[in-house]
């Protein structure tokens with residue numbers, strides 16, 4: 001019996017056949033939800049009162065002149081780590097340290113090739129430059145994906161130097177529309193064998209796709225390095241999750257309830273997210289910086305903390321180890337539960353870390369790590385048995401400006417292990433008597449939170465003229 005319960009406890013709710021599903025955006029709902037978020041941001045209420053963004057001043061090197069070309073280069077290079085896999089604030093802090101100690105590696109002119117521009121002719125020099133920067137990155141604990149980022153660093157620096165006066169601001173000083181900006185920044189840069197290609201074309205930077213195009217525009221506009229213009233927000237898991245949770249994304253012919261199990265992570269929903277965020281900003285003269293902050297920080301600070309969104313992630317080797325151990329004790333499954341509950345070595349992910357990378361809260365012991373698999377939402381009927389989880393709910397959803405519009409539980413586990421964005425059930429809420437918000441005095445007082453003075457708040461409303 002115990003064994004059955006343990007096995008049944010975790011399963012992924014997923015519709016394998018999604019053929020013919022058509023996604024669309026509910027514009028009225030978009031307006032309603034975005035208005036609520038922007039209003040909360042205007043009030044500097046939770047979670048915005050204490051949330052930091054990676055381009056904020058405290059993450060900038062002390063020896064960097066604000067507003068300079070070097071400032072723009074620093075943010076441009078930071079984008080390489082905004083693709084996931086490392087917390088954005090951590091990446092910014094590490095890159096800051098690297099700049100403070102080695103500012104020269106941030107100068108595009110230092111990556112010039114000699115005797116012609118092609119890396120074919122200069123393959124040895126190219127390899128040497130990549131090896132050198134990779135070593136430096138590793139030295140400053142930026143070794144995550146270093147084989148990619150080392151190449152990206154050299155390729156992008158060189159292209160900036162050759163075609164854009166060594167200055168990323170040149171890419172958008174003329175306030176291009178997003179299609180034009182994407183044309184300049186996105187492009188093929190590597191062959192199948194991983195060799196540099198497209199080097200003689202000014203357009204195309206390595207590891208920049210639409211999300212990073214919007215990200216560098218967001219960074220540079222926010223830092224007042226380029227004039228403000230309308231762009232979509234950088235669309236990542238957090239943004240897509242929020243648009244799904246709040247019923248902005250819908251599936252044609254399906255009610256909210258019927259869409260449980262649909263994978264909302266598609267090229268189409270990403271495009272819809274770009275279109276709808278730019279539409280809202282243009283139509284209501286809202287700064288894309290403010291909209292980006294309001295979406296991204298809410299999911300990062302609050303949704304991740306909702307215990308209903310916690311997922312269970314396991315890896316192959318761990319599974320085998322557990323199975324082997326279980327087999328040692330015939331008929332027993334307690335090791336499974338024991339490992340799941342062990343606070344020092346939790347097998348279960350909380351949700352994800354602050355900018356979307358899985359946070360296991362631990363580094364798996366060597367003997368039970370391996371390829372990760374998502375196993376489903378962490379708690380089912382037993383979710384509100386723990387006062388701690390109720391508290392977490394009250395601290396997150398309980399203070400959320402769109403609490404009344406949020407429909408699902410979505411874990412980041414499915415996304416970070418298999419690229420799926422799955423509403424696996426309707427959002428679970430504690431019994432009414434356990435909730436200490438909805439008009440309760442403690443919720444009202446949470447609106448008067450102390451604002452962290454080091455938080456930077458973006459300007460929200462833009463003047464229509466001139467944009």
Ligand code: SF4
Pocket residue numbers: 242245298299302303304306396397398400401402403404406407
């Ligand atoms: S109600 Fe909770 S899960 Fe829903 S958007 Fe707000 S914080 Fe996220």
